[in-house]
Amino acid sequence: MSYTLHRGDALTVLKTLPDESVQTVITDPPYNSGGRTSSDRTGRTARAKYVTSNSSHDLANFPGENRDQRSYRAWLTELLTEAYRASTEHAVVMVFTDWRQEPTTTDALQMAGWTWSGTIPWIKPASRPRKGGFKQDSEYIIWGVKGSLDNTRDLYLPGHYIASQPRKGRVHITQKPVEIMQQLVQICPEGGTVLDPFTGSGSTGVAALREGRNFVGVELSSHYAEVAEQRLHAELTQEDFTLAGPEA
Amino acid sequence: MSYTLHRGDALTVLKTLPDESVQTVITDPPYNSGGRTSSDRTGRTARAKYVTSNSSHDLANFPGENRDQRSYRAWLTELLTEAYRASTEHAVVMVFTDWRQEPTTTDALQMAGWTWSGTIPWIKPASRPRKGGFKQDSEYIIWGVKGSLDNTRDLYLPGHYIASQPRKGRVHITQKPVEIMQQLVQICPEGGTVLDPFTGSGSTGVAALREGRNFVGVELSSHYAEVAEQRLHAELTQEDFTLAGPEA
DNA sequence: TACTGGTATGAATCGGATA
DNA sequence: GTATCCGATTCATACCAGT
Numbered sequence: 256m257s258y259t260l261h262r263g264d265a266l267t268v269l270k271t272l273p274d275e276s277v278q279t280v281i282t283d284p285p286y287n288s289g290g291r292t293s294s295d296r297t298g299r300t301a302r303a304k305y306v307t308s309n310s311s312h313d314l315a316n317f318p319g320e321n322r323d324q325r326s327y328r329a330w331l332t333e334l335l336t337e338a339y340r341a342s343t344e345h346a347v348v349m350v351f352t353d354w355r356q357e358p359t360t361t362d363a364l365q366m367a368g369w370t371w372s373g374t375i376p377w378i379k380p381a382s383r384p385r386k387g388g389f390k391q392d393s394e395y396i397i398w399g400v401k402g403s404l405d406n407t408r409d410l411y412l413p414g415h416y417i418a419s420q421p422r423k424g425r426v427h428i429t430q431k432p433v434e435i436m437q438q439l440v441q442i443c444p445e446g447g448t449v450l451d452p453f454t455g456s457g458s459t460g461v462a463a464l465r466e467g468r469n470f471v472g473v474e475l476s477s478h479y480a481e482v483a484e485q486r487l488h489a490e491l492t493q494e495d496f497t498l499a500g501p502e503a
Numbered sequence: 504m505s506y507t508l509h510r511g512d513a514l515t516v517l518k519t520l521p522d523e524s525v526q527t528v529i530t531d532p533p534y535n536s537g538g539r540t541s542s543d544r545t546g547r548t549a550r551a552k553y554v555t556s557n558s559s560h561d562l563a564n565f566p567g568e569n570r571d572q573r574s575y576r577a578w579l580t581e582l583l584t585e586a587y588r589a590s591t592e593h594a595v596v597m598v599f600t601d602w603r604q605e606p607t608t609t610d611a612l613q614m615a616g617w618t619w620s621g622t623i624p625w626i627k628p629a630s631r632p633r634k635g636g637f638k639q640d641s642e643y644i645i646w647g648v649k650g651s652l653d654n655t656r657d658l659y660l661p662g663h664y665i666a667s668q669p670r671k672g673r674v675h676i677t678q679k680p681v682e683i684m685q686q687l688v689q690i691c692p693e694g695g696t697v698l699d700p701f702t703g704s705g706s707t708g709v710a711a712l713r714e715g716r717n718f719v720g721v722e723l724s725s726h727y728a729e730v731a732e733q734r735l736h737a738e739l740t741q742e743d744f745t746l747a748g749p750e751a
Numbered sequence: 752t753a754c755t756g757g758t759a760t761g762a763a764t765c766g767g768a769t770a
Numbered sequence: 771g772t773a774t775c776c777g778a779t780t781c782a783t784a785c786c787a788g789t
C-alpha cells in the first residue's frame with residue numbers, strides 16, 4: 256500500500272490528476288454552514304462558528320468556510336466534476352454534509368455527473384441539546400456512482416452509522432472516527448485507490464491504508480498537511496512492522 | 504381530548520380550515536418516489552413500489568402517487584402554504600420523506616414560508632440489504648417553524664429515532680410506529696391541536712390523543728378514513744375508560 | 752476488572768447589546 | 771431600522787481518576 260499527499264488547493268490539484276485513476280472518492284469539504292445571516296456564515300472562522308465558546312482545547316482553525324450558498328454549490332460542483340473525470344467507471348463518491356447543506360450537496364453531486372445513490376446518516380450521540388425542540392445529532396454521507404454500481408461483489412454495507420467523534424487524541428475540529436472510515440473505504444475494490452481532496456488530519460487515508468487500499472490526498476493548510484503526513488507515515492511503518500513481525 | 508376526521512382531498516379540506524387554528528402539523532405525504540425514471544415512478548401503483556412482490560399481506564392501495572418531481576414540489580408547496588396559514592405563531596411542521604425526495608421537501612417547506620429547522624433521521628433496522636453497496640434504511644422527518652421556535656418550554660427531544668415499522672396488526676403500507684409519533688406530538692403544547700392532512704390509518708391521531716393533544720385529520724380514501732375513524736374512536740373510549748377507572 | 756463519581760464538551764443556537 | 775458582535779446556555783456522553 257502507498258499514499259500520496261499533495262499540499263495545495265483541492266481544485267487546483269484535482270485538475271492535475273490523470274483520468275480514470277481512482278476508484279473511490281471520500282471527502283468532507285468545509286460545509287460553509289452555521290450562522291443566521293450570510294455574514295454570520297461567511298465572516299467568521301470555523302472555530303468561531305462550530306466550537307463552544309468556553310471550550311478549552313486549542314485545535315487549529317481550518318480554511319474555506321467563507322462561501323455563500325451560491326458559490327458553495329458552484330465550487331463543489333466543479334470539484335466533484337474533476338473528481339468524476341479522475342474516477343474509473345463504477346467508481347463511488349461519498350461526500351459528508353450537515354442537514355443544512357444536504358440539498359445543495361446532492362445538487363452539486365448530480366450536476367457533476369454522478370448518479371446519486373443514497374444518503375447515509377451518521378449519528379453522533381454526544382451532541383448539543385436544543386431547548387424546545389429536536390436536537391440535531393446527525394451528519395449525512397451523500398453517495399453516488401459513476402455509471403452503475405458494481406453489484407457483482409459480495410459486499411453488504413450498513414445504511415447508517417452511530418459513533419461519537421473521537422475526543423481522546425483529537426487533532427482536528429471535525430475529525431472523523433477511523434472505524435467509520437474503515438467501513439466506507441471498503442466500497443473501493445481491494446488494492447484500488449481512494450481520493451480525499453480535503454484530507455484534514457488524514458483519517459480517510461489511515462483507514463484506506465489499514466484496509467489495503469492506496470490513498471491520494473490533498474490538503475491546503477500546511478499545519479494539517481504535516482499532521483496527516485505523520486499519521487499516514489506511522490500507519491505504513493506500523494503495517495510493515497506488523498507484516499514483518501517483531502523479530503525482523 | 505377530541506378529534507375531527509375529514510373525508511376528502513387534503514388541499515381542498517385544508518383551504519376550509521380557519522386561520523391560526525392548529526399548533527402542529529405532522530404529515531406523511533405520498534412520496535412519489537421509488538423509481539429511477541419518471542415512467543417508472545408514475546406507471547406503477549403505490550402498492551407495486553412499496554410492497555415486495557412476494558409479500559403475503561394484503562394492504563389496500565393508496566392514491567396520489569402519480570406526479571413527477573416538479574409537480575410534486577408545486578403540490579406540496581401549496582399544501583404546506585395552506586397548513587402555514589392554518590397554524591399559529593411558533594407552530595411546528597414535520598414532513599416525512601425518503602432520501603430521494605428530501606431536497607424537494609425542504610424546498611417546498613421553505614417556499615411555503617416555514618423556517619426549516621432541521622432533519623431527523625428515522626432508522627428502520629429491518630430493511631433490505633443492498634448487494635455491492637450501502638443499504639438504505641432511513642426515512643427523514645423535515646421539521647420547521649412558523650416564525651421562531653418557542654424555547655421557553657422545558658422540552659428536549661431526540662435528534663433521531665430507531666424503530667421498525669409495525670408488522671403485526673399493520674393496516675397501511677407506510678404505517679408509522681405509534682411510539683415514534685407519541686414523541687413527535689410532544690412538540691405541540693398540551694391541549695393544542697395536531698393536524699395531519701394525510702391521516703392514513705390514523706397513527707398520528709392516535710398518538711396525539713394519547714399524549715393529550717387534539718387532532719384534526721384528512722383522508723381521501725374511504726377505506727382508510729373508516730380504519731382511522733375506528734382507531735381514533737377506540738382511543739377515546741379507552742381513554743375515558745382509563746380515566747374513569749374500571750369501577751365506573 | 753468492574754463500577755462510580757466528577758468534569759469537560761459538542762461541524763450551535765439564541766437573545767440582546769452595540770455599531 | 772439593520773447588520774454585526776458577544777457571550778450564556780443546555781444535557782447526554784465520553785473520558786478519567788479513584789475505589
